[in-house]
Amino acid sequence: MTPSTPQKPTVAIVGGGIAGLSAGIFGRINGFDTTIYETNGKLGGVCSGWERSGYNVNGSVHWLVGSAPGNDLYELWKQLGVIEGNTFYNHDAFVEFRDLESGPLRLDTDADRLEKTLLDRAPEDRELILKFTEGIRIMARSDFPLDRSFELLNPWDWTKILFREFPAIRTMAHWGSMSLGDFAQLFKNRDLRTVFQHFWTPEMNVAFLMMQFGYASAGSAGYPLGGSAALIERLEHRYRTLEGKVALQSRVSKIAIHNGRAQGIQLSDGTEIEADFVVTACDGHSVLYSMLDPEWIDPEVFTAYEILKPFPSLNFFSAGFRSTFQGYRPSIAGLNVALTETLELGRYAHPRTAFNIFTFDPTLAPSGRTLVTAMLDADYDYWDELYRREPRLYQAERERVARVLIDSLDRTFPDTAPSLDFADLATPLTYRNWTGNHKGSYEGWLPTPEAMKLQIPTHFTRLKGLYMAGHWVAPGGGMPPAAYTGRDAIQLICRDLGRIFDFVEQI
Numbered sequence: 001m002t003p004s005t006p007q008k009p010t011v012a013i014v015g016g017g018i019a020g021l022s023a024g025i026f027g028r029i030n031g032f033d034t035t036i037y038e039t040n041g042k043l044g045g046v047c048s049g050w051e052r053s054g055y056n057v058n059g060s061v062h063w064l065v066g067s068a069p070g071n072d073l074y075e076l077w078k079q080l081g082v083i084e085g086n087t088f089y090n091h092d093a094f095v096e097f098r099d100l101e102s103g104p105l106r107l108d109t110d111a112d113r114l115e116k117t118l119l120d121r122a123p124e125d126r127e128l129i130l131k132f133t134e135g136i137r138i139m140a141r142s143d144f145p146l147d148r149s150f151e152l153l154n155p156w157d158w159t160k161i162l163f164r165e166f167p168a169i170r171t172m173a174h175w176g177s178m179s180l181g182d183f184a185q186l187f188k189n190r191d192l193r194t195v196f197q198h199f200w201t202p203e204m205n206v207a208f209l210m211m212q213f214g215y216a217s218a219g220s221a222g223y224p225l226g227g228s229a230a231l232i233e234r235l236e237h238r239y240r241t242l243e244g245k246v247a248l249q250s251r252v253s254k255i256a257i258h259n260g261r262a263q264g265i266q267l268s269d270g271t272e273i274e275a276d277f278v279v280t281a282c283d284g285h286s287v288l289y290s291m292l293d294p295e296w297i298d299p300e301v302f303t304a305y306e307i308l309k310p311f312p313s314l315n316f317f318s319a320g321f322r323s324t325f326q327g328y329r330p331s332i333a334g335l336n337v338a339l340t341e342t343l344e345l346g347r348y349a350h351p352r353t354a355f356n357i358f359t360f361d362p363t364l365a366p367s368g369r370t371l372v373t374a375m376l377d378a379d380y381d382y383w384d385e386l387y388r389r390e391p392r393l394y395q396a397e398r399e400r401v402a403r404v405l406i407d408s409l410d411r412t413f414p415d416t417a418p419s420l421d422f423a424d425l426a427t428p429l430t431y432r433n434w435t436g437n438h439k440g441s442y443e444g445w446l447p448t449p450e451a452m453k454l455q456i457p458t459h460f461t462r463l464k465g466l467y468m469a470g471h472w473v474a475p476g477g478g479m480p481p482a483a484y485t486g487r488d489a490i491q492l493i494c495r496d497l498g499r500i501f502d503f504v505e506q507i
């Protein structure tokens with residue numbers, strides 16, 4: 001503890017997404033005086049929901065890893081107030097593909113059923129299929145400790161992890177070095193090539209997909225009813241109950257530094273705010289390239305930012321239909337179908353997409369109606385250039401994409417198009433403007449094979465008192481890393497103050 005550090009140190013948290021809220025909650029549990037500075041008029045960041053024509057649009061969560069007991073992430077969500085009283089919907093399938101050569105293919109979350117389905121469709125790919133499902137089973141059994149910042153693990157902890165988790169570590173090392181796109185090409189069967197090529201972003205590594213299947217097969221990747229808005233409400237409620245402070249519409253422009261120590265923040269209107277510690281829980285690029293001077297940052301951090309690839313941005317389609325989609329069987333990633341025409345949008349061409357048809361969450365739509373969404377990887381530069389050239393062209397392109405998606409859905413479920421209540425298409429500019437994330441990325445760094453070899457520092461050797469959290473410090477991104485990196489930041493502050501970190505409030 002430095003001589004000047006008070007008993008109840010102040011922590012300024014930059015950004016009120018999941019990472020910022022987690023830092024705030026654990027900061028309050030540990031007796032810090034915390035304030036979240038959020039540029040928007042509400043909390044949530046990427047994980048947002050909004051009202052549209054009587055629908056509650058779920059702008060993010062499809063599956064929450066750690067939704068069931070038996071792993072550290074469940075304990076984390078419990079401490080954050082997300083579990084108690086919440087209802088999770090557990091899908092029996094990860095995704096369903098239609099418009100394949102040999103008929104539809106539904107990929108179960110259960111590894112045995114999944115294996116059987118894949119073998120029935122492609123006996124010629126037996127060896128590869130068995131390796132894939134073996135990887136899923138290994139990941140389902142693994143139990144990496146996620147209750148502490150990796151920095152706080154000692155050599156004895158690491159030795160135990162290496163012994164206990166050897167199969168998972170070997171699986172990650174092997175399959176982590178192959179992209180999903182390359183994996184898809186190994187299949188002789190054309191349908192399986194299509195499935196793995198279009199499952200998710202093809203640049204991500206195979207181990208990451210095995211891990212997601214692993215959590216789903218263990219029943220710990222449920223969907224929280226109420227979607228993103230309800231999830232954030234729970235976190236906000238927990239934080240406010242702990243008397244955490246929030247400053248909305250407060251854009252942070254600089255980190256104030258004195259004698260090699262972060263001493264507070266400056267807002268874009270010039271207001272200066274003192275703090276004993278600063279936790280950034282916002283876009284990593286903005287922190288490194290705009291809020292801080294380069295002299296404070298270790299060179300390997302810039303190297304990581306040059307090597308890693310961000311998750312692309314999105315075209316996020318949302319629509320409401322006066323239909324209950326009778327007979328539809330939901331799954332985590334939805335129904336993947338061929339589009340009525342390939343959407344060529346800058347460097348992306350989409351011959352197919354997956355529709356999330358929320359028949360399983362009645363809170364998202366008025367009675368007898370259904371919210372439908374779709375996520376298409378999107379080229380930031382393409383949409384940015386279109387908007388700069390002519391906003392009318394940008395608008396027309398949004399409408400064209402939405403039309404193709406509505407028509408494609410109508411082909412799959414005849415006569416849905418006339419029952420449309422509303423349709424909307426968010427673009428990379430929406431994500432940039434709303435969240436400030438670099439090039440509108442929706443999940444930080446892609447878990448590419450290169451990302452497996454890198455660790456991103458969350459604080460710097462020449463600068464004390466500043467800690468980074470959020471999906472930009474944990475490749476693969478998503479809600480769990482956002483939540484645990486927010487907590488890790490407070491754990492590191494406690495370590496630096498020589499205090500014991502508490503997971504729950506001491507009454």
Ligand SMILES: Cc1cc2nc3c(=O)[nH]c(=O)nc-3n(C[C@H](O)[C@H](O)[C@H](O)COP(=O)(O)OP(=O)(O)OC[C@H]3O[C@@H](n4cnc5c(N)ncnc54)[C@H](O)[C@@H]3O)c2cc1C
Pocket residue numbers: 014015016017018019020037038039040043044045046047059060061062063064065250251252253281282283286314316375434435436437442443444469470471472477478479480482
């Ligand atoms: C359509 C979609 C589906 C998804 N599905 C899932 C899923 O099923 N499961 C899953 O785990 N993850 C999912 N994700 C990803 C997940 O939502 C994000 O990775 C996670 O919410 C990121 O949280 P964060 O706090 O790290 O960052 P952010 O949400 O980006 O929060 C950063 C906050 O900082 C604020 N901010 C930025 N700059 C400043 C500044 N200068 N001053 C003050 N405030 C600032 C922003 O406004 C924002 O509120 C999905 C995302 C999308 C878009």
